[in-house]
Amino acid sequence: MLPTGNLVMSTTEPSCFVPPDNSVGSGLGPQQRGIVDRPSETGPPQHQETRQEIGIYVAAGISLILLGIVLRTALLNWIVGPAFVVTFVVLANRLLDRGRSARR
Amino acid sequence: MSWAAHELESYFIQKHTKVSVSYLAILIGCLLPDMLTKLPVYGIKIGSFALKADVPFQYHRGWPGAGFTHSLLFGLLVAALVFRVTGSREWFLGLLLGQWAHVLTDVFDSVGTMVFFPFTTQHYTTGMWAYAAQQGRYGDAAAYYSSLGGIWDFLWLALALTGFRVFSKSYFFSTVVPADPAWGWLRRRFALSEIAMLALYRAFFVYGACRAISWFLWARFVDHAPLDLRWGGPYWVDKVVLPAQSWQSYLGNTVVGATGFAITCYLAWRFVLRRWWRAAGERRLGIAGVAKAVDVPRPSGNPGHD
Numbered sequence: 001m002l003p004t005g006n007l008v009m010s011t012t013e014p015s016c017f018v019p020p021d022n023s024v025g026s027g028l029g030p031q032q033r034g035i036v037d038r039p040s041e042t043g044p045p046q047h048q049e050t051r052q053e054i055g056i057y058v059a060a061g062i063s064l065i066l067l068g069i070v071l072r073t074a075l076l077n078w079i080v081g082p083a084f085v086v087t088f089v090v091l092a093n094r095l096l097d098r099g100r101s102a103r104r
Numbered sequence: 105m106s107w108a109a110h111e112l113e114s115y116f117i118q119k120h121t122k123v124s125v126s127y128l129a130i131l132i133g134c135l136l137p138d139m140l141t142k143l144p145v146y147g148i149k150i151g152s153f154a155l156k157a158d159v160p161f162q163y164h165r166g167w168p169g170a171g172f173t174h175s176l177l178f179g180l181l182v183a184a185l186v187f188r189v190t191g192s193r194e195w196f197l198g199l200l201l202g203q204w205a206h207v208l209t210d211v212f213d214s215v216g217t218m219v220f221f222p223f224t225t226q227h228y229t230t231g232m233w234a235y236a237a238q239q240g241r242y243g244d245a246a247a248y249y250s251s252l253g254g255i256w257d258f259l260w261l262a263l264a265l266t267g268f269r270v271f272s273k274s275y276f277f278s279t280v281v282p283a284d285p286a287w288g289w290l291r292r293r294f295a296l297s298e299i300a301m302l303a304l305y306r307a308f309f310v311y312g313a314c315r316a317i318s319w320f321l322w323a324r325f326v327d328h329a330p331l332d333l334r335w336g337g338p339y340w341v342d343k344v345v346l347p348a349q350s351w352q353s354y355l356g357n358t359v360v361g362a363t364g365f366a367i368t369c370y371l372a373w374r375f376v377l378r379r380w381w382r383a384a385g386e387r388r389l390g391i392a393g394v395a396k397a398v399d400v401p402r403p404s405g406n407p408g409h410d
Contacts, residue, residue, distance in 0.1 A: 057310060064311065064314040065314045066318075068322075069326065072242070076314075076315050078111070078135060081311040082310075082311045085303065086304050089299065089300075089303035090299055
């Protein structure tokens with residue numbers, strides 16, 4: 001996974017990048033913003049959802065459903081519900097990455 | 105009222121909008137009419153402070169009350185205000201589409217919405233399921249997920265899933281992020297990682313889907329509410345129904361309301377919005393011109409990515 005803000009351009013799939021400054025959303029392509037393609041230093045970005053990523057979202061969904069039946073409004077409201085999903089996904093990704101690097 | 109449909113419809117609208125539009129604006133537009141009106145409808149009590157509308161449906165959808173939030177003109181006003189402040193066409197269109205979608209979606213319950221307020225206070229409703237907010241949050245949830253309202257939510261879930269590509273990482277970074285400067289701002293302001301940004305984008309889909317499933321299961325297995333999928337159901341809830349009205353009065357109100365709204369839209373566009381729209385376009389062209397002026401020549405033989 002690339003760190004946010006890297007301007008690493010894939011030669012096969014140019015679409016997936018996060019510009020580093022407020023040029024995001026200006027509707028301009030990278031060349032128009034004066035950004036020159038250069039060879040990737042860290043390899044092409046991950047465009048496909050990995051099994052780990054899909055699994056994390058499924059786990060977040062199942063947790064939300066089961067906890068939602070018990071907690072109801074306390075969890076199933078438009079602020080806490082989405083915040084639960086974001087927190088779950090971010091923490092689970094971090095834990096799994098940490099576990100993977102510890103095994104190495 | 106609709107429950108999960110308002111979260112799920114934002115993805116559907118975004119996918120089928122052919123022009124560049126902000127997803128966040130669509131989402132906020134979809135949630136906007138209920139953002140501040142739902143709490144008094146169900147009632148809230150913090151210590152000795154209690155807030156509850158005397159007549160929930162009147163407060164939520166009627167006039168006098170906060171029913172104006174469920175009108176097309178309210179969406180136009182809010183979108184125009186945001187357009188003036190941000191100068192973003194994408195946010196203007198997103199808020200407008202999202203709020204209008206909410207107004208039209210809520211037409212399906214037994215109270216409906218004042219679509220053409222303030223030109224008419226006529227409610228438009230199909231009566232597909234019972235409006236039961238006066239039963240409190242749990243009573244409403246049980247009624248909604250025991251009626252065609254629940255099916256309505258699952259229909260929106262299916263529609264959102266038909267365009268599953270909108271949930272992909274590549275779609276998010278190639279279409280959603282470039283259309284909206286707010287993502288860049290969010291990333292910088294809160295130091296969001298790529299994973300967190302993507303999770304934030306997908307969160308309302310996961311939440312909407314799980315919310316519908318969770319409440320449906322709760323209504324079946326915890327509350328044991330009988331399922332009634334007939335038009336206007338469920339039969340067991342004391343639903344709100346508006347007084348019967350003659351067709352002449354209905355048509356008369358509709359002609360007045362639709363005409364007033366159409367004229368207002370035309371005047372708003374003719375004298376205000378068109379100018380702002382052009383200014384936003386010129387600003388964008390200006391940015392493009394500056395960017396082109398500082399463009400560095402590309403090394404020969406390197407394929408372009410535009």
